[in-house]
Amino acid sequence: MQDTIDPRRALRTLILEDYLFTDDESALTDDMSFLQEGILDSMGILEIILFLEERFQVHVAEDEMVPQNLDSIDNLLGYIQRKKKAA
Amino acid sequence: MCGFAGILGIGAAGSLPPDSELLRKMADTIVHRGPDAAAEYIDGSLGFGHRRLSIIDLETGDQPMVSPDGHVAIVFNGEIFNYIELRQALIKQGVQFRTTSDTEVVLQLYREYGIDFVSSLNGQFAIAIWDRRKQTLHLVRDRIGICPLFYTLDSERFLFGSEIKSLLPALGARPRISIAGLDQLFTFWAPLSPNTIFEGIREVSPGEVVTVADGRVTIARYWDWPLPMGEYSSATESELTEELHDLLVDSTRLRLRSDVPVGAYLSGGLDSSAIASLVLNHTDNRLRTFSLTFDDREFDESGYQSALVDHAQVEHSELRIGRAQILENLEHTVWHTEMPILRTAPVPMGLLSGHAHASDFKVVLTGEGADEVLGGYDLFKEAKVRQFWSRQPRSSVRPLLLKRLYPYLNLPAGKDAAYLKLFFGQGIEAPGKPGFSHLPRWTTTAKAKRFLSDEVLAALGDDPVRSYLDSLSEPVCRTDSFNCAQFIESKTLMSGYLLCSQGDRMLMMNSVEGRFPFLDHRVIEFASTLRPELKMKVLNEKYLLKQAVRRYLPAAIVNRHKQPYRAPDVNMSTGSGDLAARCLSPESVNASGLFDAGRVNRLRNKAVRGRLSTSESQALTGILTTQMVHQQFCQQ
Numbered sequence: 027m028q029d030t031i032d033p034r035r036a037l038r039t040l041i042l043e044d045y046l047f048t049d050d051e052s053a054l055t056d057d058m059s060f061l062q063e064g065i066l067d068s069m070g071i072l073e074i075i076l077f078l079e080e081r082f083q084v085h086v087a088e089d090e091m092v093p094q095n096l097d098s099i100d101n102l103l104g105y106i107q108r109k110k111k112a113a
Numbered sequence: 114m115c116g117f118a119g120i121l122g123i124g125a126a127g128s129l130p131p132d133s134e135l136l137r138k139m140a141d142t143i144v145h146r147g148p149d150a151a152a153e154y155i156d157g158s159l160g161f162g163h164r165r166l167s168i169i170d171l172e173t174g175d176q177p178m179v180s181p182d183g184h185v186a187i188v189f190n191g192e193i194f195n196y197i198e199l200r201q202a203l204i205k206q207g208v209q210f211r212t213t214s215d216t217e218v219v220l221q222l223y224r225e226y227g228i229d230f231v232s233s234l235n236g237q238f239a240i241a242i243w244d245r246r247k248q249t250l251h252l253v254r255d256r257i258g259i260c261p262l263f264y265t266l267d268s269e270r271f272l273f274g275s276e277i278k279s280l281l282p283a284l285g286a287r288p289r290i291s292i293a294g295l296d297q298l299f300t301f302w303a304p305l306s307p308n309t310i311f312e313g314i315r316e317v318s319p320g321e322v323v324t325v326a327d328g329r330v331t332i333a334r335y336w337d338w339p340l341p342m343g344e345y346s347s348a349t350e351s352e353l354t355e356e357l358h359d360l361l362v363d364s365t366r367l368r369l370r371s372d373v374p375v376g377a378y379l380s381g382g383l384d385s386s387a388i389a390s391l392v393l394n395h396t397d398n399r400l401r402t403f404s405l406t407f408d409d410r411e412f413d414e415s416g417y418q419s420a421l422v423d424h425a426q427v428e429h430s431e432l433r434i435g436r437a438q439i440l441e442n443l444e445h446t447v448w449h450t451e452m453p454i455l456r457t458a459p460v461p462m463g464l465l466s467g468h469a470h471a472s473d474f475k476v477v478l479t480g481e482g483a484d485e486v487l488g489g490y491d492l493f494k495e496a497k498v499r500q501f502w503s504r505q506p507r508s509s510v511r512p513l514l515l516k517r518l519y520p521y522l523n524l525p526a527g528k529d530a531a532y533l534k535l536f537f538g539q540g541i542e543a544p545g546k547p548g549f550s551h552l553p554r555w556t557t558t559a560k561a562k563r564f565l566s567d568e569v570l571a572a573l574g575d576d577p578v579r580s581y582l583d584s585l586s587e588p589v590c591r592t593d594s595f596n597c598a599q600f601i602e603s604k605t606l607m608s609g610y611l612l613c614s615q616g617d618r619m620l621m622m623n624s625v626e627g628r629f630p631f632l633d634h635r636v637i638e639f640a641s642t643l644r645p646e647l648k649m650k651v652l653n654e655k656y657l658l659k660q661a662v663r664r665y666l667p668a669a670i671v672n673r674h675k676q677p678y679r680a681p682d683v684n685m686s687t688g689s690g691d692l693a694a695r696c697l698s699p700e701s702v703n704a705s706g707l708f709d710a711g712r713v714n715r716l717r718n719k720a721v722r723g724r725l726s727t728s729e730s731q732a733l734t735g736i737l738t739t740q741m742v743h744q745q746f747c748q749q
Contacts, residue, residue, distance in 0.1 A: 044719055047564065047712040064560055067728050 033082065033106055037099055040077060045070055056099040071096065078102070084109045115165050115176070116146030116621070117188040118274035119241055120283060121250050122158030123328040127269035131160030138282040140164050143275055145449075146190070146621045150175060154186055159243050159250065161188045166624055168192070168371055168475055178216050184245050185224055189216045190275050191238030191260040192628070194367035199233060228253075228322055231335050235367065235633065239275060239317070249326040256336040257482075257632050258306070258319030258608030261617055265314045271325050276618075277314055277451045277746070287747050288314060290707060290739070292572045295453075299561045299735060300577045302455055303609030310452040310742060319608050336634065338603050339641035340592045346642040350660070353647065357639065358661040364633035365391045368478060369398050375628070376401040376469060377478040379429065380678060381417030383655060383662075383670060384480025384489070388630055390665035392478070393425055403469050403477065404431040405461050409681050417670060424667045432468040434461045436681045440692060443683070444741050449622040450614040451746070453739040455558065455731040458680045462619040470623040481616060482631035485603045486640045488648025489655045489675060493598050496550035497649065500594065503544040514652070547590050548582045550598035551605075561732035564716065566709050581605075595645035682730045683737060685720035693717060696740040705743040708736055 038054060045065050046053050060066040066074065074096060078084040084106055086095075095105040118139035120131040136153045140162030144151075147164030154161040154177035161177045179186045193199070196215035199222060204210070208221050215236075222230035223242055228251050237259035242251040252273055254262050264273040265280055272280050281288075288311040294304035307315040317323050320336040346353060365388060369375050377392065379385050379402040392400050402422070406415040415431065422429045439457045446460045447453070469477055484490045495515065502511040512533040548555075555578055562570070574580075589600055620627045630636070640648070643657060650656040654675060663671045685693065695701060697717050699710040713736055719725060720733055 043715060047715040047719075049711075064556065067557055067560065067726050070726055073724075073726075 031081065033103055034099065036081060037077075037102055040074075041065065041099070044073075054099070056103075058099070059093070059097050061093060061097055074102070078106065082106055082110075115163065115188075115190045116140065116143035116275040116279065117161060117163045117176075117190055117239075117241060118143070118279035119159070119161045119188070119250075119272070121160075121271040121273075121325055123266075123269055123271055123325075128158050130155050130158065133160065135283055136160045136162035139274060139279045142278045142282065145624055146275055148624050152177060154179065154188075156186065156243065156245055157248075159186075161186065161241065161243070163188045166475065166626065168373055168626060176216055178214075178220055180220055180224060181211070185220060186243045186245070187216065187220050187223070187240060189219055189238065189240045190262075191236060191240075191255065192370075192626070193218060193234050193236040193238060194370060194633075195233075195235040197370070228324070229335075231322065235635070237628070237632075241273065247326065249324060252317050252323040252325075254317040254319055254321060256320045256634050257603075257637075258612055259617060259627075259629065259632065261613060262317040263309065263314055264317065264323065266330065271330070277309065277311060278448075280314065281746070287749060288312060289747060290705075290743060292569055293574060293577075295565075295569070295707070295739070296562070296573050297577045298453055299455075299565075300555050300559045301581070301605045301609065302558065303452065303605070303613070305577075305581060305605065306609065311746070338600055339638050340588050340600060341596055341641050342588060342592060345644040350647065350657075353643065354657060354660040357636075357657055360633070360636050360639055361387070361630060361661065362391055362395045364630040364636055365478070366396055367633070368628040368630050369396055371476050373475050374401070374473075375476045375478060376403060376472075376474040378402070378465065378480075379404045379418055379421060379427075380480065381414035381421065381670075382480065382675065382678075383659065383666075383673075384483035384631065386421045386480075386666055386670045387483070387658065387662040388478050388480050389421065389425060389427065390662060391630070393427070394665055400425075400427045401472070401474065402427045402429045403465060403472070403474075404429065405465050406431045406433045407461075407681070408433065408435040412679050412681060414676060417673060420667050420669050424670075430468070430472065432461075432465055434464065434680070436684050438464065439681055440683055443692070443738070444745075445622075446619070447738050447741040448745055449618045450738075451618070451742070452614060453735050453742055454610075454614050455561070455735045456679070457683060457734060458678060459615045459619050461680050462615055463622055466620045466623040466625040469625050475624065476626045476628060477620070478628050478630060480631065481611065481627070481629045482607070483655060483658060485599060485607045486631050486637050487655045487658045488595070488599065488645070490602065491654075491675065491677065492550055492554060492602070493595060493649060494652050494654065495553070496594065496598055497652065499549070500544040545594060546582075547585050547594075547597050548578065548601065549594065551601055552578075557728045558731060560728040561735050564708050564712050564732055564736055566706055569707055593645050595649065596641070682725070683720075683734055685717060685733070686723050692737075696737050696744070701740060701744075704748075705740055707739060707743065 042048055042054055075086045078086060095101055122128055133153050133155060140151060144164055147166045149167040150165040152163050163176045165176060177186050177188045193215040196218040200218045203221050210217055231253050238255045239260040239262035240253040252262055261275055263277050272283050274280050291310060291312040294308045294310040297304045304310055306318040309316055320334055322333045324331050377389050377400055379389060389400060392398050404418045407413040439460050442460050446463050450459055498514045505511055515533050589597055616627060647657045659671050697713055702708050702710040702713050716733055
């Protein structure tokens, strides 16, 4: 069941609904920086990590908690892909 | 304390005497500030309405007070703590007094020295003085901003009053929410003085005199928060400890001057414990104390309160607060704060003053101001750690010091360093700049603006953070970053929010006067001569204060980790139906036009699911209370 989830859609819906409070797809581009744009705050970052672990069974190591992995939809998708490949 | 309101006609159109019924109506809106007596005074185009809370000279201190020759009339809200010394000095000069009130001392000081007399006052006050011969009105506010005073102007009249609601009966139309004020509030927690949340209504800024003569309004500053420029006191630490101790003893003793009993709030923290212990050890006042406790252990400090009560053997009572009371009392609280609030902390403070009032207390001492004056806030520590870290930005060890500040942060095991870097690392490349200390807070708060309606977003002006930082004077920018952080904190959060929404307004809503020994201007001026490391030694906050009062207090109080006063958030998941429908429904949100109904609805749904972040929770409280302000003050 988990494999059928479209990660891009799931991540976009989460960010749009729960952090941007809108259904306007144009409010979020996939390369938009969560931190620079103020989309996520302290708890939001933890929630994204929790979401990755629960939804995609991706375990986020400490040295992976860097903006290059977590700071945009594109970065998150690339990170998930790398983790899946390595698994 | 008391409350007053007034009208001054301007020009030919405003030359008629003000209507005494209208003056009475204006003053009656703030009857809670002065339930003991009411009176009006009219002279030409000037009118005062006054409501009195009798605390000093219960028999003859009625107001408005007019000089025997009729040349000067005043209304006054607050206390002049050194009025006995000032009175004696005037008597030596041959001045004769009819009463023993502090109001008459103010009146006579003005007659002797003109408006410059304000520099001699030690106290908390808002004063209106009508100089009949010069046809001039002066509005004076205390140095720190403890007592409120607002005004507005149209082509015919200058209106003023202790609270904004006192102006409403005289306004031609309901006030409108100021977009600039809202922008500032959703950044700094309060509009920047002299702005208020309403268009065209201003406050007399702390430390200023507003003068109205010949239809013109001029503003003069008589005091400002002192800024050391690297010239700190050369006295030894033990000398400074004793000097601070003696100043606090005197400041506390002055603030016990009253013809009614004086109680004290006890939070369980260092500051209120210090004040209580100074009263007990240096005066013969039989102290009665009051505390808040919470059902939620997260906010409750009753363990520390009990430690102090047992140690000092004071007569004590506590008021227990549950989550449901927050929502139940929110609208009534907002009627008194007269501006939106981003946290619910004022609500329990209003309930506590009700408890003090029911116990027959009109005056309480509190520990307010110690954090700002003597260096207590975690925000100051946070800035210090971020500066320490910025000297080696790639270090993963240095940010771990932040964990010392926030032990209650539930960080994922093994991920703390990376997490702290991600969040607190913003802006560490510019550690010396003014505002460095406050940027994380302002950035978090400003996220609430994403819920503003498109129309309001389009009407926003320049970024309030940039405008504020650009407005800081050169000495503020050049002083040590710790002093700069203290200056900013005192000018924004303390006078704009803590002393108003969480202070005066929550006390006076139940006719209780707060007195704040740490905010005696002599204590502030003394503290400005201290080297920053005496305020915060490494990460030990209020170091010198601890040295000064540890002789009186249990070690558990002196050495405890500081817990900021907080209250439970608005709980949207239970029992909020009516309130949410009234304030947050799409119809209601669209009626105010201030927020985007769709985004607010999503936030509300997320709140019902019970997982809001800090900034989202602030946004929800801010939106809810903005809607309440709009409904109470702006709608017919």
